[in-house]
Amino acid sequence: EKTYDYYQQKHNRNSIDNAGLTILSYVHYDNAFVNAFWDGQEMTYGDGDPSQGFNIMTALDVCGHEITHGLTSYTANLGSGEAGALNEGFSDIFGTSIEFYARPLQHDWLMGADIMTNHAGMRDMSNPANLGQPNCYLGTNWDPNGEVHQNNGPCIYWYYLLCQGGSGTNDIGSTYNVSGITMAKAEKIARTIILVH
Numbered sequence: 407e408k409t410y411d412y413y414q415q416k417h418n419r420n421s422i423d424n425a426g427l428t429i430l431s432y433v434h435y436d437n438a439f440v441n442a443f444w445d446g447q448e449m450t451y452g453d454g455d456p457s458q459g460f461n462i463m464t465a466l467d468v469c470g471h472e473i474t475h476g477l478t479s480y481t482a483n484l485g486s487g488e489a490g491a492l493n494e495g496f497s498d499i500f501g502t503s504i505e506f507y508a509r510p511l512q513h514d515w516l517m518g519a520d521i522m523t524n525h526a527g528m529r530d531m532s533n534p535a536n537l538g539q540p541n542c543y544l545g546t547n548w549d550p551n552g553e554v555h556q557n558n559g560p561c562i563y564w565y566y567l568l569c570q571g572g573s574g575t576n577d578i579g580s581t582y583n584v585s586g587i588t589m590a591k592a593e594k595i596a597r598t599i600i601l602v603h
Contacts (some may be wrong), residue, residue: 408466408508409473412500416507417597420479433464442468442476453516456523465520470504471497474600482600490554493563496600498519502531503563503593515566529565534559535577545577 413419421427422537430448442463449472454460474497482505484493498517501576506513516527519521530536539559540548549556571586586592 407431409470409504412470412504412507413477416593417601418603419477422473423480429476431469433462439463442472443559444472444479445584446479449473449476454566459523461521461523463521465505465518466508467498467501467505468518468521469501470519471501474500478600486554486601487552488557489559491552492561494554495558495565496596498529498531498558498562499565501592503596512538514580527558529555529558531562532570534563540577542576542578542580547577565592565596568595576586 410421413422421429429528432448432450433453435450435452437453438455438456438458440455440460440463442449449474450470451463451468453462475493477500478496482493482496484490484496498506501517502513502515512529515532516525516530518528519525527537529539534541535546535580539556540546541562541563542563545560547556547559560596567584569586569589569592571584571594573581573583577583
């Protein structure tokens with residue numbers, strides 16, 4: 407519901423296809439299933455498995471992430487490899503933006519913290535290296551085999567810097583100093599990349 411409202415109110419989009427498509431989401435999938443996914447037609451969420459460190463997979467940012475995969479299939483159609491990493495990156499970007507929108511007093515830059523029993527998150531947009539991701543293209547922890555969740559680090563860090571700003575030296579030794587422009591502006595830039603086609 408919050409994802410639908412976010413895209414409608416913030417981006418004037420009528421569901422993921424911009425034509426009022428009914429968004430289907432199925433919960434309690436399988437038994438102790440530790441995943442959530444868009445299958446090309448609908449979202450599916452497992453109940454997680456605390457013995458593996460995961461609770462039910464229906465956190466705000468995770469739902470926003472999966473529904474954004476659905477949206478992207480109607481717009482940018484990002485596939486596998488580096489395009490797939492961008493697909494994962496923009497799903498994280500909008501999943502996080504949806505969490506900020508829906509829960510302005512309780513949000514973070516950690517993707518999936520609410521589904522994890524230790525609340526550590528699966529990806530850290532504010533510092534990808536914290537959870538073993540590269541912070542730039544071909545940086546430390548870049549997967550040469552193209553695993554898309556691993557290689558979305560540069561994309562999600564780009565968005566964090568665009569929103570919040572920051573400075574330092576990236577994984578390949580380049581220095582940067584970025585002035586943040588706020589999420590309200592940054593999400594409009596992200597929107598033009600995946601929504602305009």
